[in-house]
Amino acid sequence: MDLNWGRLGLLKGKLAMAMPLGKQGPHPTTFFHWSRTIKLLEQRLGPIGLCHAWAMPVHTCRQFLADLMLESHYDWLLCIDSDMVWDDTLIYRLLLDLVERPYIRFLSGTARMSGMENGKHASVIYQHRQDGWERQEVWPIDLFKVDRIGLFGHIIHRSVFESIQSPWYEGWDECYAFCDKVRAAGFDIWADGRAPFGHIGQYVVDGLPEE
Secondary structure: OOOHHHHHHHHHHOOOEEEEEEEOOOHHHHHHHHHHHHHHHHHHHOOOOEEEEEEEOHHHHHHHHHHHHHHHOEOOOOOOOOEOOOHHHHHHHHHHHHHHHHOOOOOEOOOEEEEEOOEEEEEEEEEEOOOOEEEEOOOOEEEEEEEEOOOOOOHHHHEHHHOOOOOOOOOHHHHHHHHHHHOOOOOOEEEEEEEEOOOOOOOOOOOOOOO
């Protein structure tokens, strides 16, 4: 993929990057990717807002980071969990989606979590069906809408937070509860299958669909 950063000019000075750390620090590999992405974005898009939060439950971290962004002049919050891996192409892909499709206000990559459901690397993407929630294990290598998704790596516009009553993140299932609030406020949730994050368990689990 040709990384033509000049196409992302509309995002200059509008992006903040955050990492919710929970009660532990970042995985060393994640810290490497985090540092590299910060350097890349500052080279290509100018100064970006940086924030992290730890020594508190993850949902409290997410709330704290969103509050910080809203108190700033930034419009977009790029939030990546402390046990993920990614590359430059993934970040570029997500940012390009925002420029090419200005109606998107909540965008995520894709991922699988290690050690779930008898050792299977289960998807964290859900669609609502007549008989309840269905885990989506197969998805297009393109943009697609979701009803719920884990908040492992996503970009969200300040207008989403401004349209929902705070607190936005509550309890152990803060990811899916937040998605429900977003959809209730009239926003679509988008994911891009061309932006697969890796999740660090005993080894890195890629965020690709089942074959």
